[in-house]
Amino acid sequence: MSFLEYAPAPESRAILSLRDEYGLFIDGEFVDGRGTPFQSVSPASEERIATIANANAADVDDAVAAARRAHDRVWSRMTGRDRGKYLFRIARLVQERARELAVAESLDNGKPIKESRDVDVPLVAAWFFYYAGWADKLDYAGLGANPKALGVAAQVIPWNFPLLMLAWKIAPALAAGNTVVLKPAETTPLTALIFAEIVQQADLPQGVVNIITGAGDTGAALVGHDGVDKVAFTGSTAVGRAIAKQVAGTHKKVTLELGGKAANIVFDDAPIDQAVEGIVNGIFFNQGHVCCAGSRLLVQESIHDEVVERLKQRLSTLRLGDPLDKNTDIGAINSREQLERIRELSDAGVAEGAERWSAPCEIPENGFWYAPTIFTNVQTSNRIAREEIFGPVLSVLTFRTPQEAIAKANNTPYGLSAGIWTDKGSRILAVADQLRAGVVWANTFNRFDPSSPFGGYKESGYGREGGRHGLGAYLSPASVTSTGRGTPRAVEAAPAASADEKPAKRTRRPARPAKKGAAK
Amino acid sequence: MSGTSLVTARERALAVLGGEPDDATLRRYLHGIAGVDAVGLEQRAAGLGTRSIKTSSKKWALDRIISLVDLTTLEGADTPGKVRSLVAKAMNPDPADATTPRVAAVCVYGDMVPHAVDALGSVHGDPDDGLISVAAVATAFPSGRSSLEIKLADTAEAVANGADEIDMVIDRGAFLAGRYGLVFDQIAAVKEACRRPDGTSASLKVILETGELVTYDNVRRASWLSILAGGDFIKTSTGKVQPAATLPVTLLMLEVVRDWHLMTGQRIGVKPAGGIRASKDAIKYLVTVAETVGEEWLQPHLFRFGASSLLNDVLLQRQKMATGHYSGADYVTID
Known part of the structure; x- marks a missing residue:
């Protein structure tokens, strides 16, 4: 027997008590949607999980109206201290139901349980705890004394971190005194609906949080609704651009967190074993479905071969398969549509002359999967070096001097994140200073903290989430x-x-x- | 069991270093090796620690842990009687279950070697043949604060008395003072003292005492230095200094061993020692070995646990897997 063929260690689904059908969560209750319901499926097996209601324009009206009532009558009049109490309560309930949320997330999204258990859900709780603490300290948010909530926030979130993106959106909005209507992605509505149960459990006043499910048209109806004061969106640059057009000229405030094509820069004096781990974490964490993924590896030419060799060896130890198995490193691609896009761009990479290498792993029969892949001999003009693949595909480019590394790193329409690997502290500061990216990690990657602002330059969006800045995005000065x-x-x-x-x-x-x- | 011959070790070191192993050459070489990022290393170790080893994998792991244990007693109060008791436990860890494997070796102070050899009798030999080796700590263990002559005499005596393996300590003071040449020469000299009259040699484990080296960069350099000087094994700790073995430190040493193997084709062993008491922790080490250097390292010539109380916890877990319920401390024997 081979020890490395670890025996299956599946996390039990018994902890879940899912309903067969989910309605819309409006005004504190689950109600039927008036659109045509849709199915949520597990991307790892393509099995149906639940039937999900679809909100039409009338449902959006109801949700926005409920949020408005809750804002005017209850939430905006409540003291910050009391709002904080509700947020603390939500945070604790998330912790109490952590395992259930992790299993639901992995089931619906396809991400490995070790990530939903050790990263997503703990961060969700951290986000609510952090902003709970802010609720009675808004005078210190940087906007002067007595800043005001904006009103009703329309929030549209993506499928890559369904519950975490919900927390990034809802926690600061509520702390600042806004009420929200949130639309989760159509492929991953499950944890948002369980969160609605938590909202009920926390006894949050009716209408403060409304969750409506549906596809792009539901999102467009929500964002375009006249009763909305603030739009917060995380997702693709194309949709972000459409939203910016839609709300232009209105009173609505907007924050957008969009795509990225982050450079992960490895200098020749980098701590090499940790850099290899960082590269792996940068692009293969969450199957590369990360807007700030380190999808462009910029490695100093003198160590290129060694890094690529070590990277290939390391990738050969990654375990792809059942997201609910505790030893799985790489889960399923979230949807067939996304898988097609990854394939299309990878094939384009080969056609443009880059060299493709994929980790040798067995691909399950059902579900959507893509083996961890590295492209070497990539040129800056290649599509795989310019377009966001949003999958487990790494493009390796080289540089010779720090100036060249900076120039190549900045040579993208995006500017969400970047990584620097070097043992030299002064170089970290000098290079970080010149990178046009909202987040720069030094000798690490993909680390998140509620106190740290996150957001992009250029086509990666505008506004910041997290920290005091993230709070400011939901407030206006008195x-x-x-x-x-x-x-x-x-x-x-x-x-x-x-x-x-x-x-x-x-x-x-x-x-x-x-x-x-x-x-x- | 015989270690690498000294001549090839020295020649290899010269070839790798490109010069005589003096302070300057060694410093150039050791400080040219890529640094270690502590946060990243610990994050990786923690990640490996989350592997979930269940059912058949756990069963295999528990048996393998036993067969990789250097069952140890290193007390000032050790007596021939205590050593006989330890040896009896090593030969037959669980009297209630004859399928329990034997440990790899017993590890004792130099003066106890004859008693260990005597008690083992026909079971004394190579763990590859299902027998048990005798390992002796030497070179003024645990501090190493003694003259080279005494360290060599200490080593030679243990080998003459029948020790198969020598666990030496490096001179941490010299290492921290940058006198790499001195540390190299001492390891090489002890290696020479491991030689038996028939030309074979006792295997040499070099204890870095990572708790006194403190930084991961130091651990990495000391690992390279010890391997260059001819060590067959690199070992974390004496068990007398805290912290002793940790998962990040062991991971780091395994990475050095992996890189050395890639460079020279030679396989060096790793021995975490001190502080590993629970089966659950020991399994994390097995995972770390398998995912860093490969599964073939999980054999007594390439990986050991220096431990005493670990064995009984593994036996309890083993009984639990067989019977389905936990027994208790009185269902395993004290040695």
Whole structure:
């Protein structure tokens, strides 16, 4: 027997108690959708998981109206401290139901259980804990005292990190006092619907969180709805561009987190074993379905052969298969459509003269799979070096000097993330300073933290999520009258608190108006 | 069992280094090796630690752990009686289950070697033949603070008394002071002292005492140095300094061994020692070996656990797998 053929270690699905059909979650309840329902399938086996309701324009109206009511009557009037309590409660419920959420995520999305268990779900809880702490500290969000919530947020999220993207969107919005209507991706609605149950369990006031399911037309109806004050979207650049056009000229605020073609730059003095791990993590984490994936490896020419050789050896140890097996490293591609796109671009790579190498692994009969693949001899003009593949495919390019590395790294319409591998601290700082990417990792990759802002340059979108910046995206500064006299809302919400604050303000204020005056 | 012959080790070192193994040459070589990123190394080790080893894989792993154990007693209070008891446990770890494999070796202080050899009797021999080796710690173990003459005499005596394997300590003070040439020469000299009159040689395990080297860069350099100087095995710790064996340190040493094999074709062994007490942890080490250097390293000539209490935990797990329920500490014997 070979030890490395580890015996199957499947995570049990018994913890799930899925319904056969899911409705829309509007105003605190599950209701029927008025569009044609669709099926959610497991990408690893193509088996049906559940029937999912489809929201039409009338359903979107209902959801936005519910969110508006909840905002005006309850959520915006509640003290930050109380909003924080709800968010803490949600965070704890996510932790309590962590295993269930991880199994559901792997089932619906196809990602390995070790990732949903060790990365996605813990980060979801972390995001709610983090923004729960912000809810009563909005004065320190960088927008001056008493910033205001925007109102109703329309949030559309992708299928690569279904629950995590939900958390990135909902947690800051709620902390800031907004209410939300969220649409998960049509291929991965399951965890969002379980999250709706958590919202019920947390006793969140009705209508504060509404979750509607459907395809692109549902998303377009939501984003284009007149009752929406804020649009937050994560997904492809093409859709992001359409959304930007759709909301142009309206009062809606927008943040977009779009595609990427990140450069992972490996210098010849890099800690080589860890760099190889970082490259693997950069592009094969979540089957490469990561907008900030390190899909372009820029390796210094002097160590190119060694790095590629080590990379191939390492890839040969990756285990592709059942996402629910605890030893699986590479799960299923999320949909047939995505698999076709990966194949098409890979074939284009071969046609353009790049050399393709795929890890030797057995591909299961059913489901959508793509073996981890490396392209060498890639030129900057090749499609696989320019277009986002969004799959487990790495393009290897070389450079000779730091200047060349920076130039090549920046030579893309995207600018979401980048990686730098070197033992030299000063080089990390110098190179990072010149990279036009929203996130730069040094000697690591794909690390996320709720306190760290995340977002892109150029066609990777605008706005930041995470940290204080992510909170600011759901707030507007108080108008002059509201700081001076207090809005009816503020008076109603916490008259005692504002009275308490006054003496402190007097001692603190003098410096600020003076500064403002000087700036003008 | 016989280690690499000294002549080839020295010639190989000269070829690799491109010069005499003095401080300057060694420094150039060892400091030219790529550095180690601590965060990344520990992240990788933690990742390997999440492998889920169940059912048939677990059963195989438990038996394999036993056959890779250097059952150890290194106490000031050791007596011939204690050593006989240890040897009895090594030969027959679980008296209730005759299918239990034997351990690879017993590891004792130099003066206890004759008692171990005597107690083993006909079972004394190569673990590849299902027999049990005798390993002796030497060279002023655990501190190594003694003159080279005494270290060599210590080694020679243990070999003369029948030790098959010598676990030496490096001079950490010299290493940290950058006197790589001195450390190299001492290892080479101890290797020479491992030689028996018939031309064969005891296998040499070189203890780095990673808890005193502190940084991963130091561990990597010390690993290369020890292999260059002719060590057959590199071993993490004496067990007398904390932290002793850790998964990241062992992973790092395995990476050196893998790179050395790629470069020279020679297979070097790795022995984590100290602090591995639970089967669950030991299985993580097996996974790390298999996924770093390959499964063929999971044999007594290339991988060992330096441990004492680990064996009983493995036996308890083994009984649990056979009967379906946990027994208790009184269902395994103390040695």
